[in-house]
Amino acid sequence: MGSSKASCTVSLFQLFIVVCLVFQCFARVHADLSATLIVNASDASGKPIPETLFGIFFEEINHAGAGGIWAELVSNRGFEAGGPNTPSNIDPWSIIGSGSLINVETDRSSCFDRNKVALRLEVLCDSKGDNICPADGVGVYNPGFWGMNIEQGKKYKVVFYVRSTESLNLTVSLTGSNGVGNLASFVITGSALDFSNWTKVETLLVAKETNHNSRLQLTTTTKGVIWLDQVSAMPLDTYKGHGFRSDLVGMLADLKPKFIRFPGGCFVEGEWLRNAFRWQATVGPWEERPGHFGDVWMYWTDDGLGYFEFLQLAEDLDALPIWVFNNGVSHNDQVDTSAVLPFVQEALDGIEFARGDPTSKWGSLRADMGHPEPFDLRYVAVGNEDCGKKNYRGNYLEFFKAIRNAYPDIKIISNCDGSSRSLDHPADMYDYHVYTNANDMFSRANAFDRTSRDGPKAFVSEYAVTGKDAGTGSLLAALAEAGFLIGLEKNSDAVEMVSYAPLFVNANDRRWNPDSIVFNSFQLYGTPSYWVQQFFSESSGATLLGSSLQATSSNSIVASAITFQSSVDKKNYIRIKVVNFGTNAVNLKISIAGLEPNSLQLSGSQTVLTSANVMDENSFSQPKKVVPNQSLLKNVGKDMNVTVPPRSFTSFDLLKESSNLKMTGHESSSRSSI
Numbered sequence: 001m002g003s004s005k006a007s008c009t010v011s012l013f014q015l016f017i018v019v020c021l022v023f024q025c026f027a028r029v030h031a032d033l034s035a036t037l038i039v040n041a042s043d044a045s046g047k048p049i050p051e052t053l054f055g056i057f058f059e060e061i062n063h064a065g066a067g068g069i070w071a072e073l074v075s076n077r078g079f080e081a082g083g084p085n086t087p088s089n090i091d092p093w094s095i096i097g098s099g100s101l102i103n104v105e106t107d108r109s110s111c112f113d114r115n116k117v118a119l120r121l122e123v124l125c126d127s128k129g130d131n132i133c134p135a136d137g138v139g140v141y142n143p144g145f146w147g148m149n150i151e152q153g154k155k156y157k158v159v160f161y162v163r164s165t166e167s168l169n170l171t172v173s174l175t176g177s178n179g180v181g182n183l184a185s186f187v188i189t190g191s192a193l194d195f196s197n198w199t200k201v202e203t204l205l206v207a208k209e210t211n212h213n214s215r216l217q218l219t220t221t222t223k224g225v226i227w228l229d230q231v232s233a234m235p236l237d238t239y240k241g242h243g244f245r246s247d248l249v250g251m252l253a254d255l256k257p258k259f260i261r262f263p264g265g266c267f268v269e270g271e272w273l274r275n276a277f278r279w280q281a282t283v284g285p286w287e288e289r290p291g292h293f294g295d296v297w298m299y300w301t302d303d304g305l306g307y308f309e310f311l312q313l314a315e316d317l318d319a320l321p322i323w324v325f326n327n328g329v330s331h332n333d334q335v336d337t338s339a340v341l342p343f344v345q346e347a348l349d350g351i352e353f354a355r356g357d358p359t360s361k362w363g364s365l366r367a368d369m370g371h372p373e374p375f376d377l378r379y380v381a382v383g384n385e386d387c388g389k390k391n392y393r394g395n396y397l398e399f400f401k402a403i404r405n406a407y408p409d410i411k412i413i414s415n416c417d418g419s420s421r422s423l424d425h426p427a428d429m430y431d432y433h434v435y436t437n438a439n440d441m442f443s444r445a446n447a448f449d450r451t452s453r454d455g456p457k458a459f460v461s462e463y464a465v466t467g468k469d470a471g472t473g474s475l476l477a478a479l480a481e482a483g484f485l486i487g488l489e490k491n492s493d494a495v496e497m498v499s500y501a502p503l504f505v506n507a508n509d510r511r512w513n514p515d516s517i518v519f520n521s522f523q524l525y526g527t528p529s530y531w532v533q534q535f536f537s538e539s540s541g542a543t544l545l546g547s548s549l550q551a552t553s554s555n556s557i558v559a560s561a562i563t564f565q566s567s568v569d570k571k572n573y574i575r576i577k578v579v580n581f582g583t584n585a586v587n588l589k590i591s592i593a594g595l596e597p598n599s600l601q602l603s604g605s606q607t608v609l610t611s612a613n614v615m616d617e618n619s620f621s622q623p624k625k626v627v628p629n630q631s632l633l634k635n636v637g638k639d640m641n642v643t644v645p646p647r648s649f650t651s652f653d654l655l656k657e658s659s660n661l662k663m664t665g666h667e668s669s670s671r672s673s674i
């Protein structure tokens with residue numbers, strides 16, 4: 001009995017021990033891990049980070065431009081959307097009035113030679129007689145790009161071209177989406193003689209109310225035939241007055257991009273060469289631009305946002321333009337190297353347009369468009385993702401020779417990895433694109449550790465986590481990208497430039513997922529990937545400090561340290577960035593060597609991007625669910641202990657020397673910029 005009791009006691013005890021061990025083990029899974037980050041902040045150890053490291057890549061994809069940053073409200077303003085080889089398509093214009101009242105078709109009678117299609121409205125009803133028009137008239141309306149955003153008190157410039165066989169009485173109005181409500185309107189009248197030839201009409205409408213889903217109507221109650229062409233409605237209030245949506249470009253400005261690559265991407269290549277972006281068709285007066293069908297992302301663009309406007313946007317953002325041009329290669333057809341010279345000349349002409357003397361052939365067109373000073377074009381990229389294509393290397397050499405000869409200072413970017421310095425493929429930089437899952441992206445923090453430092457530098461012009469890890473813009477994707485970017489920052493002697501892709505998506509036409517900024521006619525938000533980029537907005541031109549992670553029990557954290565002068569308060573900081581990609585918190589000891597005593601202020605700030613669930617996303621209803629959160633960091637010193645939350649990206653900003661930290665009052669705040 002006794003022994004049996006004893007053995008029972010032992011086994012209960014053993015059970016207790018086992019339970020304890022299991023519990024302990026379980027507890028350890030969720031216990032904090034520890035690590036030490038040693039930073040060398042001595043002046044001698046720092047390495048300069050390129051002035052241009054972090055920038056943006058704008059592609060006309062997802063209606064990023066047409067129906068996006070370009071503020072034009074009318075979609076298909078010239079009725080050309082069918083393209084040159086297909087019957088014209090007036091979509092999304094619609095007819096107001098039944099077939100017995102109005103007959104609408106296109107013809108080729110426009111006064112614009114490069115875009116001959118006009119809209120012919122044969123009005124069969126009248127204000128009197130047998131066939132009376134409805135009181136609101138008959139005509140056409142344009143709903144814009146999924147509704148026009150009209151805001152009370154704002155001014156909208158409406159321009160169109162009109163011709164008429166009879167006296168004209170045309171009402172132009174901004175209404176609700178169903179034609180009801182009058183947000184603003186004006187009536188244009190005149191005799192048949194006044195409008196017998198094409199006449200430009202221009203007026204300013206002031207909105208009486210706000211409606212995010214408005215439409216533009218042109219209606220009449222007078223019998224006769226009217227032609228319309230190049231109908232435009234633009235808000236007057238645009239970014240620096242240059243035609244861009246201020247809210248969307250404002251988000252770009254917050255990233256402090258040092259360059260902007262444009263206009264693609266596949267958009268530059270086209271499925272077929274006939275549909276590729278060709279700069280000459282996108283410059284000059286907007287009314288005369290033919291527009292084109294982008295057959296990769298499958299929508300029409302009027303090319304109001306053309307080559308000139310891209311250069312202007314770069315200037316307005318204080319970012320260097322990086323122009324990507326077609327090299328005679330599309331997704332499905334390509335020009336033989338022996339016949340590529342017209343494309344080479346087109347590229348040379350494009351460079352002359354950007355920076356030639358205002359008296360030169362193409363420089364004078366730029367001057368006529370209002371920019372006599374040259375644009376600061378220093379980089380061009382020959383094609384996009386074309387390295388594997390049969391004619392690319394041959395074509396590339398023709399471009400390289402011609403551009404190097406005419407513009408020796410221009411940096412030329414190849415689609416092929418030229419880091420091996422192969423003689424037949426000279427390049428100043430080479431394009432590197434990566435779209436992958438979260439784990440793989442995070443592991444690429446080391447991708448450039450062993451890259452040759454002798455050859456051309458890498459331009460990581462497109463990167464993003466895609467697939468199920470990304471959702472439509474998850475925290476998980478953003479954290480993996482943050483790890484990758486930390487690796488690029490630390491390897492910025494091999495990587496010259498980096499930009500996320502794609503930049504924008506109009507939520508009504510999601511052609512590629514995920515994206516950095518999501519918008520519709522009036523709303524917008526940044527995905528967590530957008531916010532990650534803000535952590536690096538002070539990195540370009542900063543100094544990289546030597547750093548190493550030691551004694552870490554986790555391989556799920558990466559870190560970097562920089563020192564920089566803030567573009568906001570001009571004070572000097574050390575910024576330590578840490579990505580914790582794992583599920584455990586990490587107790588991190590930070591040891592900063594190489595600093596004079598008392599050279600850090602006692603308090604700094606910490607900014608954390610994290611969320612309850614790693615798949616959390618932002619949305620129109622919760623645009624700030626996953627955004628950086630800043631708080632005061634106390635007890636700053638050369639040796640300090642911090643806790644890095646699981647699944648997070650944190651930056652610690654330490655103010656150097658006698659600078660005063662401007663963080664009084666609120667101890668914690670959600671950030672709209674870092």
Ligand code: AHR
Nearest residue numbers: 265266267384385501502
């Ligand atoms: O960023 C979306 C697309 O991905 C780009 O057009 C292309 O370059 C890449 O394949």
